[in-house]
Amino acid sequence: MMTHAFGAPRHIVLVGFMGTGKSTVSRLLAEQIGCLAVDMDAEIERRIGRDIPSIFAQEGEAFFRRVESEVLAALLASEDSSIIATGGGAVLAQSNCDLMLKQGMVVALTAQPEHIIARVRGDENRPLLQGDVEERVNKLLADRKHAYAFAPLQIDTTALEAQAVADLIAEQWKATVR
Numbered sequence: 001m002m003t004h005a006f007g008a009p010r011h012i013v014l015v016g017f018m019g020t021g022k023s024t025v026s027r028l029l030a031e032q033i034g035c036l037a038v039d040m041d042a043e044i045e046r047r048i049g050r051d052i053p054s055i056f057a058q059e060g061e062a063f064f065r066r067v068e069s070e071v072l073a074a075l076l077a078s079e080d081s082s083i084i085a086t087g088g089g090a091v092l093a094q095s096n097c098d099l100m101l102k103q104g105m106v107v108a109l110t111a112q113p114e115h116i117i118a119r120v121r122g123d124e125n126r127p128l129l130q131g132d133v134e135e136r137v138n139k140l141l142a143d144r145k146h147a148y149a150f151a152p153l154q155i156d157t158t159a160l161e162a163q164a165v166a167d168l169i170a171e172q173w174k175a176t177v178r
């Protein structure tokens, strides 16, 4: 179990563009550290009772963003420590970033665009990447150029296995909560 020094962050929050490995790494980290991994997209799907593409198609992105912010606030307010895999757009609201920094150790995962494209190609669960995936990724990466820079810890996952990424974060976490 995780123990906490006074004032130490309660949660680990993973941010980053789609395909940087947030969901995958959160599960590996949870095993390693011995606490719960929560994937915000899965939590949103559970709450609304529909999958992410249906929520985008039927309710629109603005609705999804509202639920996303509510879910984030609820998770961060929990007394139980968790590893929170955010969705790539959760950082688009400044208030979300402020909350993450207040309640968690925020880690941004990055990867070279070609690697992101290879990792997400053919995945139908990301509504913002349907169509020409290369064009969509490059456009959104440009729009979000500075969106992940607020995280104090940045890890380039381009040449790292997901397990190696989890190892790096676990090491940092142990040093933080000691």
Ligand SMILES: Nc1ncnc2c1ncn2[C@@H]1O[C@H](COP(=O)(O)OP(=O)(O)O)[C@@H](O)[C@H]1O
Pocket (backbone or CB within 6 Å): 016, 017, 018, 019, 020, 021, 022, 023, 024, 025, 085, 119, 120, 157, 160, 161, 162, 163, 165
């Ligand atoms: N470090 C990594 N190296 C190579 N592939 C990875 C890595 N991390 C994740 N992946 C793969 O990339 C895809 C997207 O990973 P995912 O965890 O869903 O990313 P995110 O939650 O950031 O969108 C998955 O197929 C996953 O297995």
Ligand SMILES: O=C(O)C1=C[C@@H](OP(=O)(O)O)[C@@H](O)[C@H](O)C1
Pocket (backbone or CB within 6 Å): 016, 017, 018, 019, 022, 023, 041, 052, 086, 087, 088, 089, 090, 125, 126, 127, 128
């Ligand atoms: O970047 C985004 O705006 C989104 C990222 C997705 O999560 P992943 O980053 O886990 O793919 C998911 O929340 C939704 O499709 C929107």
Ligand SMILES: [Mg+2]
Pocket (backbone or CB within 6 Å): 022, 023, 024, 041, 085, 086, 087
């Ligand atoms: Mg994910």
